[in-house]
Amino acid sequence: MLLYKLWRSFIKEILLLKRDIGGIVIIFVMPLLLIITITLIQDSTFKNMEGSKIPIIFIDNDQSEISESIKKQLENSKTFELLTDFNEKSAETAVFGGDYQMAIVIPKNLTKDINSNIDSKVQSIVSSFGLETDSTAIKQNTSKAKDIRLYFDPATNISFKNNVMNAVNKMVFEIENKKIYKAFQDQLGTTEDLKNNSLIAFKEITPKKGNMDVLPNSVQHNVPAWALFAIFFIVVPLSINLVKEKSQGTSVRARISPTPYFIHILGKTFTYLIICVIQFLLMVAVGIYLFPYMDLPQFDVTGKMFPLIIVTIFAGLAAIGFGVLLGTVADTQEQSAPFGATSVVVLAAIGGIWVPVFLMPEFMQTIAKFSPMNWGLNAYYDIILRNSGIGGIAKEIIFLFLFYIAMVAISLFYERKQNAV
Structure with missing residues (x-):
């Protein structure tokens, strides 16, 4: 019932x-x-990484080794399209007006000051071991840290900002490391190739279906x-x-x-x-x-x-x-x-x-x-x-x-x- x-x-x-x-x-x-x-x-x-690139403004006031390296890495990332026909004032106006998501401004004499700073510090370290160095170069360690200026559209997502800043930091860090190795090599007078290879790398382990990786979508x-x-x-x-x-x-x-x-x-x-x-x-x-x-x-x-x-x-x-x-x-x-x-x-x-x-x-x-x-x-x-x-x-x-x-x-x-x- x-x-x-x-x-x-x-x-x-x-x-x-x-x-x-x-x-x-x-x-x-x-x-x-x-x-x-x-x-x-x-x-x-x-699919944005595989498709259209994000246009960003790139202003190179250094015109030297480090700025060229940063520019090359950004272009090779396949994520950004670099726009270079701007000065800093027009870039600031364009980004804050919402025309572009961001601008990267490389300061003047970035390469020169970093080279000078690294040489001075390396010579100071080498001299502490009792080895002969150029004493005049040690006194030149007076340059301040250089700022790579990043302009972001106020509407830009915070995670995008953090990702870009982390990427730029990584680029500069790798460049500095290579220069430090090279400076030590010059000071010690060694002919051995001291390569700046990472001792630790990241490897993502993903679930597999047969021999294929199963990637979330x-x-x-x-x-x-x-x-x-x-x-x-x-x-x-x-x-x-x-x-x-x-x-x-x-x-x-x-x-x-x-x-x-x-x-x-x-x-x-x-x-x-x-x-x-x-x-x-x-x-x-x-x-x-x-x-x-x-x-x-x-x-x-x-x-x-x-x-x-x-x-x-x-x-x-x-x-x-x-x-x-x-x-x-x-x-x-x-x-x-x-x-x-x-x-x-x-x-x-x-x-x-x-x-x-x-x-x-x-x-x-x-x-x-x-x-x-x-x-x-x-x-x-x-x-x-x-x-x-x-x-x-x-x-x-x-x-x-x-x-x-x-x-x-x-x-x-x-x-x-x-x-x-």
Whole structure:
């Protein structure tokens, strides 16, 4: 009997959705448009290193060895296009006006002063060992540190600034090291070739599939992230339907009927859970079949579909629980619709859908740990990027299920309290 009542409740929810064409569009079409648009934008950003170069202004007031070396390394980076037809004043105006992202100004006599400084310091060190040196050169160590001036557009991302400054620092450091080796070689009168080879190098170890490196791409991040956003956006139509039932008297008839009220909630749960799974499958289908035709990487789910579906089911339960609570507490559609949409956007921002959690301030990273979207996203990433199984995502699944139980329990308690005689 209970199964029959649950079936009838399920049929009722399907009929309600069929009458709400706008809700169907929001549930299915909007997330697909989002994932295609955002993935295209982000993928073009990821491919920037291979595609168009960033134009930057390069002003060489040194016109000597070190400035030429810096210029050559910047050109060889395949990231920047150097513009040299500027003076410092016009470069400052162009960059601060937003025409270009940055300008690099090499000061006068950079090479001369660095050579003089290095020779003086090397001779001072050599003389401390009791070896003969040019004493007049030791006294010349009076030059101050030279500033390579960097102008940045005020709207430039801070990470871009840091990357450029680190790159320039590395270039200058390598040049100085080579000159120091050469100065010691000249002072000691040795003919041995003292090469400035790095004793430590970095080697990135990436996951492999066969003999191929598995590199993260925009599709692997965007498909699960925006699928999760779509799943939680069912909060809007679900809460609106609950409010409609209260205003039309449907909820009153449900309470006075012999069917327990929790069956009414379970009917909604099963209905919207099926919708969540369909949403996710549509997102995956776009990633597998459509993205390759748009010059985007194909979404690879080989051997991962079962755990991905499990995460989707529990993420759907968390979203349904939140929608049920919102629809139970709200009195009008004007309350439920905007609050539901806004709260989902906020949860997405906190959960790392838009900005990675590790880039957030420390207190926001702590808050993110309590976001159901963050639990779902971490579970998806564990499966897709870290090759985890069900055991590796058990904690996130438990958190999502407990969130659903808590939301539904609060809703039932609130509903009972509101209708107590």
